[in-house]
Amino acid sequence: MKFAVIGGTGLIGSQVVKILNAAGHEAVPHSQSTGVDVISGQGLDEAVARADVVVNLTNSPTFDEASLAFFQTSMDNLLAAAHKGGVGHFVILSIVGADQVPELDYYRAKVLQEDILAAGPIPYSIVRATQFMEFMDAVLSWTADGETVRLPATPIQPIASKDVADAVAEVAAGTPLNGIRNIAGPEIFSLDELGRITLSRTGDNVTVVTDPTAGMFAVVKGEVLTDKDAHLAPTRYADWLS
Numbered sequence: 001m002k003f004a005v006i007g008g009t010g011l012i013g014s015q016v017v018k019i020l021n022a023a024g025h026e027a028v029p030h031s032q033s034t035g036v037d038v039i040s041g042q043g044l045d046e047a048v049a050r051a052d053v054v055v056n057l058t059n060s061p062t063f064d065e066a067s068l069a070f071f072q073t074s075m076d077n078l079l080a081a082a083h084k085g086g087v088g089h090f091v092i093l094s095i096v097g098a099d100q101v102p103e104l105d106y107y108r109a110k111v112l113q114e115d116i117l118a119a120g121p122i123p124y125s126i127v128r129a130t131q132f133m134e135f136m137d138a139v140l141s142w143t144a145d146g147e148t149v150r151l152p153a154t155p156i157q158p159i160a161s162k163d164v165a166d167a168v169a170e171v172a173a174g175t176p177l178n179g180i181r182n183i184a185g186p187e188i189f190s191l192d193e194l195g196r197i198t199l200s201r202t203g204d205n206v207t208v209v210t211d212p213t214a215g216m217f218a219v220v221k222g223e224v225l226t227d228k229d230a231h232l233a234p235t236r237y238a239d240w241l242s
Contacts, residue, residue, distance in 0.1 A: 003027040003172060004048045004087075006038065006078065007057035011134065012093060015165035016055060016172070025173065031058075038074035044081035053089040054082045054122075055172050060109060063216075067109035075116040083121050090122045091172045093164070096130045096157075096182050100224035104216065114180075123176035129164045130157040130184040130225060133240050136198050139191070143214045148207050149199070150214035151192040157226040158194065159185035160240050163233030182230035187237060191217055194237070201241045 003020055007013045008029025020027035028047075030036040036043035038058050048054050056078055060067035082090055094110045101107045117124045136158070143150040167183045189197070195208040212218060217225075 001025045001052045001173065002050060003053045003055055004030060004051035005055045005057065006030050006036065006047065007059065008055075009033055010057060010059070011132075011161050012165050012168065013055075013057040015162060016057065016169050019165060019169040020173065023169075023173070038077055039070070041077045041081070044077055045084065048078075048081050048085045048087055051082075051085065051087055053091065053172050054078065054087050055091045055168065057093055057168070060106070063104075063106040065105045067106050068112055071109045071113040072116065075113055075120075079116070079120045079122065087122055089172070089176045090117060090120070090124045091168065092117055092124075092126055093168055094126055094128045094180075095225075096128045096184060096227050096230065097220075097224035098128070101220055103219040123178055125171045125174075125177040126180045127164075127168050127171050128180055128182045129167070130159050130227070130230070132164065133158045133160050133185070133235075133237060136194065139215065139217075140195055140198065142216065143211075144206070147205060148209055149195055150209045150211035151195045152212045152214055152218045152220075153190040153192050153210055154217040154220045155188055155223045155226050156191055156194065156217070157184040157188045157230075158237055159183065159233050160235040163235050167231065167233070182227045184227050184230035184232055185237065186232050186234065188223075188226050188228075189237070197237065198241065
């Protein structure tokens with residue numbers, strides 16, 4: 001099969017390309033660095049031509065309200081090019097619980113992306129993943145202040161990017177779901193606990209203070225960013241840290 005992986009040079013995309021090619025498929029990475037621009041539409045027709053499957057792993061450059069316009073324009077352009085090129089399966093990566101956190105602009109933007117795909121003309125699959133383990137350093141930096149980091153006790157279920165890429169590649173090579181598959185890490189932590197575990201392994205002399213008002217995840221209510229019934233990935237957080 002031939003795959004056009006849009007955003008194929010990023011954290012997930014580069015791994016998806018490698019997995020699919022190792023399985024004997026032809027997966028071609030596309031991004032701004034290869035001359036493909038999902039906003040202007042430059043290079044899209046050529047990128048998806050003769051592809052059996054489009055995997056869209058592009059991401060908004062910001063997490064604010066502008067992300068809504070990014071996903072609206074990029075999906076409109078990609079779906080038009082894919083439909084014109086006769087693509088038979090369109091795959092995106094989204095977030096577990098995205099529809100349960102309307103307070104976050106970026107999560108509303110991801111739901112918009114899902115809705116555009118589901119309403120479009122091409123058979124599709126949506127893979128929703130929990131928070132990436134690789135993003136924990138960024139989360140810690142958001143509320144770091146000297147020797148203190150403030151984090152809420154929001155339940156999360158971290159997943160390794162390798163496991164995300166494996167799941168995306170598996171879904172992309174399969175029959176369109178015309179729906180959603182949730183994937184998640186094997187363990188659930190509170191975010192403040194995960195911060196303490198992370199910092200204890202790095203040896204940083206930083207104290208995590210539990211603060212229900214701190215950072216982006218403070219607006220999350222309950223356990224909506226976790227899913228015990230999801231397809232559970234194998235990598236545990238302690239093993240990933242080591």
